[in-house]
Amino acid sequence: MSTASIQHHPGDDLLLALAAGQLPTAPALVLSSHVEDCAHCQEQLRVLQAAGGALLQELAPAPLRDDALARALQAIDAPQAVPAAVPVRGLPPLPAGAHWPRALAGCRITRWRWMAPGMRYARVRVPHDPAANVLLLRIAAGMYLAQHTHSDRELTQVLHGSFHDGRAQFSAGDFDAADTQVHHQPVVQAGSECICLASIEGRLEFNGWFARTLGSLVGI
Ligand SMILES: [Zn+2]
Structure with missing residues (x-):
């Protein structure tokens, strides 16, 4: 599938919960399966994480390392896990055209x-x-x-x-x-x-x- 063909995405509340590590295993696994193949949601996660980081700084003023901003920007700009065509090992075959999520x-x-x-x-x-x-x-x-x-x-x-x-x-x-x-x-x-x-x-x-x-x- 291509990202362009994806019509239905998770809401920001779920993405935020995933980013914060607040989701139980089962929903986190299904949500991760979506995000790993969806450029739209990967971008949205980055925006939310950046916003969350800014919020955290406001809430808890603390001395930052000199290079904090550069490091944060670097993290945001870092390429996300590229949806590789590497098959997940050890799982049963799927119909042609389908693949197991890496999650x-x-x-x-x-x-x-x-x-x-x-x-x-x-x-x-x-x-x-x-x-x-x-x-x-x-x-x-x-x-x-x-x-x-x-x-x-x-x-x-x-x-x-x-x-x-x-x-x-x-x-x-x-x-x-x-x-x-x-x-x-x-x-x-x-x-x-x-x-x-x-x-x-x-x-x-x-x-x-x-x-x-x-x-x-x-x-x-
Ligand atoms: Zn999506």
Whole structure:
């Protein structure tokens, strides 16, 4: 994917929380997966970090090293991690055109498990935080997820294909944050399956008994 094709980005609040190291493992991982491929968000992070640094100086006046300004400017101008085409090792293959985010390097991914017709999921095991709830969803073309809302925050990064959730279309590279205000039913577009990386905090709240059973089956 190219940065130009990315339509949906995280808000400044999430980027700030990421920059400040305030996000739990699961959402931080999904958000990092977006930022590493998104020049727009990398630039936004730099602006926020610079603004945050300035704010900090105002709040806590302290003698600065003579070269503090030069060092800060150098840090801001330093090239960001270049999205390299280096594949992440040790993870299962993805469809042509898709690649694993480098943020997942070192993670282990379980095999794809059946969830419902046309739907599979896998868990992402994060070595330093085994309790982190990170999932991969793999949904066949034309299928839809049960309508649901969220008891807490759900972050999604599209790795492959695209879906429409009644609000907007989300394609590879796009990011989505849903919370209790969002009541949606993602439908995968025809022509290609869709693979998403998602972090789930709290539980999904499904509307129907089938979906509720599904939710408890998957443990989300
Ligand atoms: Zn972005």
